[in-house]
Every structure is written in structure tokens, then in C-alpha cells.
Amino acid sequence: MTRSLATGVIACAIIAAPLQAPRAQEPIAPAPIDVRQAYATLLGLDLEGEEPVTDGETDIYRSSPDSAQAPRLVTRLEVSGNACLVRTTSALQSPGGWAVLSLTRVDLRKVEYAVAYASVDDLIAGRNPLPPADPGARQMVLEGRGLSCTTRISLDGASNGAASACEDRLDVSMIDGKQTARVRAALDLMAQMCGMEAVGR
16 A cells, blocks of 8 residues: 555544544534534635535535645534534645644634734734724634644654644635625624624624
């Protein structure tokens, strides 16, 4: 079995498995499709409105790179138990290389502050901040202590175990009119469910 094929088999097996099996005495109902779609939008998985492969409980998004040499990304999105908490498992692999697995947990209950910008340049420079509800906003930043935590594992065996880190922010892009409409709808839905008052200011 070639290295790439073996990597693909391992990555697919891990992505197909739940991150944490629920206890038998505590059944967890899957989140509604609109909640999963909202997370896909906020996490940038449906940048062009891509439709996922779904089993009714989880959704799997695959990147469609233009070049055969571009890295492939497959992401499994799962929302269960608490609608304000999402878990994703991603496999990123370059042709002929080993895959890197990323397990991420985002908790929208931790959002304490939100700010918007009219462009990527303003975002990078941290200049000309806008209220989150400003119609001219094209970049949104949600902030909160430990908002997003990720563990990365390389399958090449050379790294020293898993590397974990938490971020206090989540960047959300609104490149065009269609994406802006999807982001606004997603933020409205999740703000109501998770008490994110900051995004409406």
C-alpha cells in the first residue's frame, strides 16, 4: 500500500468516526440542519455555497482545488448536545504527502465582543473598525477567551505527538453579497440561540 493511499485510508477512518461517543444512558439528538449550515457558513466551509455529504447527523465538506497539486481538505462537522458548541475534524493532505488532522471545538457561548471591518486590509491593520451590524462590513471578528481550541496531529510519525492551542477569536469573511447574506442569517440564528448580544450592536 502506498504512503498516500495509507494516509487516505487512515484519515477517512478517523473522520468517519465520532469525536466522542455519547453514553448509552444519555442519548444526544443531532442538531437541526439550519444550525449545521450556520456553523458551516461561520467556519468558511461553504464559501461558494457548496453542498455537503450528510447522513442527517453530521456533514462532510470537501475542497475543490483548481490545481491537481493543491492540498485537499476534507472536514467533518458535528453539532450535538448543545447547539452552541460545534466540533470539526479535518484532514489536509498535499499530493504525495502525509495528512495533518485537526480536531477543533468552537463554543459560541464564549463570544464576548464583536467588531467588523470593511476590507481585509483594515482587518489586518486593525483600523477603521465598524459596528458588527454595519451594512458595509466585509470581515467580522468574534472574540472571547478560549473561543476556539484545536489539536493537530501529523500522520508522518516524525512529530512529537499532538499540538494543541486555543484562540480567542474567530474571523468570518463576507466576500460578496451572497456570502454576506448567509453570514448575517447565520449570526442572527446563533445569536438568538447562544446569547451573542455583541454581534447585534
